[in-house]
Amino acid sequence: MRAMTYRGPYDIRVEEKDIPRIEHPNDAIVRVTTAAICGSDLHLYHGLMPDTRVGSTFGHEFVGVVHEVGPSVRDLAVGDRVMVPFNIYCGTCFFCARGLYSNCHNVNPNATAAGGIYGYSHTTGGYDGGQAEYVRVPFADVGPAIVPDWMDEEDAVLCTDALATGYFGAQLADIAEGDVVVVFGAGPVGLFAARSAWLMGAGRVIVVDHVEDRLAKARSFAHAETYDFTRHKDIVVELKRATGMLGADRVIDAVGAEADGNLLQHVTGTRLKLQGGSPIALNWAIDTARKGGTLSVMGVYGPVPTAVRFGDAMNKGLTLRANQTPVKRQWPRLFEHMRNGYLKPNDVVTHRIPLEHIAEGYHMFSAKLDGCIKPLVVPGTA
Template identity: 60%
Template sequence: MRALTYQGPYRVEVENKPDPRIEHPQDVILKVTRAAICGSDLHLLHGLVPDTRVGCTFGHEFTGEVVETGREVSQLKKGDRVVVPFNISCGTCFYCQRGLTGNCENSNPASDVASGVFGYSHTTGGFDGGQAEYVRVPFADVGPMKIPDDMDDESVLFLSDIFPTGYQGAEMGEIKGGETVVVFGAGPVGLFTMKSAWLMGAGRVVAVDHVPERLAFAAHYAKVETVNFKEVDDVVLHLKDMFDGRGPDVCVDAVGMEAEGSRAHRVLGLGLKMEAGAPTVLTWCINTVRKGGNVSIVGVYGPPWNFIPIGTAMNKGLTLRMNQCNVRRYMPRLLEHIRSGRVDAKAIITHRFSLEQAPEAYHLFAQKRDGCIKCVLAPHGHA
């Protein structure tokens, strides 16, 4: 099959790889119909994630058609179309039984942190991802959700990760109605966080970024106020002033590592690898939110440690909540939001490419060129 492969920092190629095969009786093989490039894939591309091995295939957001099933698979059959959560979960362990599928202990037994993840280095199990013509999906009766016959693949593609992640980001902020919310990051996850905040009854939502095209997209798509942090003297003071000097009720970090910040943070975080991504946005969240407020973290960080103002968080009485998204628990509810028209998920797709064009797509997405918000690949033919 043809598949995207990692060739080292800043280098990916599309080449021939062996077709995936059934390795366990609960596996299925999918013919990939759509695969998205995620901001988290850029962390891999830039060499920021440990144990990302040459030759591995990225891609944890994908839909596909079942072409082969293991003998113990009972919920899927050949020909079914499915959307697949990015985290691989067994459905039976301590965490899966509690709905914490992002923390499954059987899909990534070498780690006490995250579950197994498609296409995200050997620190999350070493599973090849879906930016390929075919992909193996373990525990196929647990994660994949059938796509309704009256819906196309692109309409539900983002149920694999970014819509549930954005929704969980808003949910962890404990939005019950009327709260003021600031979302740092106007990329795809941030956009879905904004949309989800409105679904939960937020009274006011503000997006913070520094890319003018992304802020304009957020204003149009998510109907939010916007702040370009490069156009204000002090983003924290500016935001606090927008909310009576106290700050908003909720701040959401939808950025994570690679956030733009001080030179010291960039040197420590990106150069010397002493920080797992400069925690600039997380610091802004803690300093911006009102006392007694909530900080929700869905931006991706990694080991070993970060410089975070935890003393400020303690003295302000903040609640900090964070996790990899427990995708499967949200998929049915969010499917209904898409079906009802409350959220047009595929409207964030700005660029479509064939699989052979994947390196070009990565370059465009990483550079945020041409108004790029979200890239989607069509592994079989042109998008």
């Protein structure tokens, strides 16, 4: 098969790899029909995630058609059209039994916190991802779901991470009716978090970024007020002024480890492996929240320390809530919102890229060229 392969920071290629095989009786092999490039994939692309090995295939957002199933699979059959959450989880451990699918205890021997994730380095289990023609799906009776007949393919692929993660970020913020909500980051996850905040009763939603195309989308798609942080001497002071000098009730960090990077981050992260990214957005979020407010973090950070102003958070009495999204737990409510017309996920899609041109797609997305907000990847298999 043809698959995206990692050869080092900023160096990805499409190469021939063996079609994955059934390794466990509950595996399925899925022929990918649509995948996506996620902002968190850029952390891998930039070399900021530890233990990203040469030859790995990225991609944790994908939908496809079941090509083969293991002998123990009962809920899927060859030919089924399926959507696959980015979490790989067993469904039976202590954490899965409590709906914490992103913290599954049985799928990732290399980390004490995160569970398994498709295509996201060996720190999350070393599973190949879906930016390929075929992908192996473990625990096929647990994670994947048949795509509803009424759901568009592009909407389905966004449910596998970006939409579910944005919605989860708004959930973590514990939004009460009338709250002022600030979202840092106007990528797809931030856009979905801002849109979801209205569904949860927000009285005011503000989005902060520095890319005008994204800010324009935040205004049109998420109906949010927007701030370009490069146009202000101190964005925290500006946001305090905009909120009566109190700060926001709820703040959502949808940036994570600063996917575009900076010099210090590249030296300490890429070269010395001392940190999992820059904490600038997270520190802004801490400073922007009012005393007694809530900070939601679902932006991706590496598994090693960052210089976070935890003392400020403690002294302000902030509630911090954070996790990787348990994707499938969000689907019932998201599907309801979609069917009722409150959400049309593929409104954020800007580019559709053939798998053969994925290297150009990564460059365009990373450099924020051509108004690229959310690129999908089409393998083009028969």
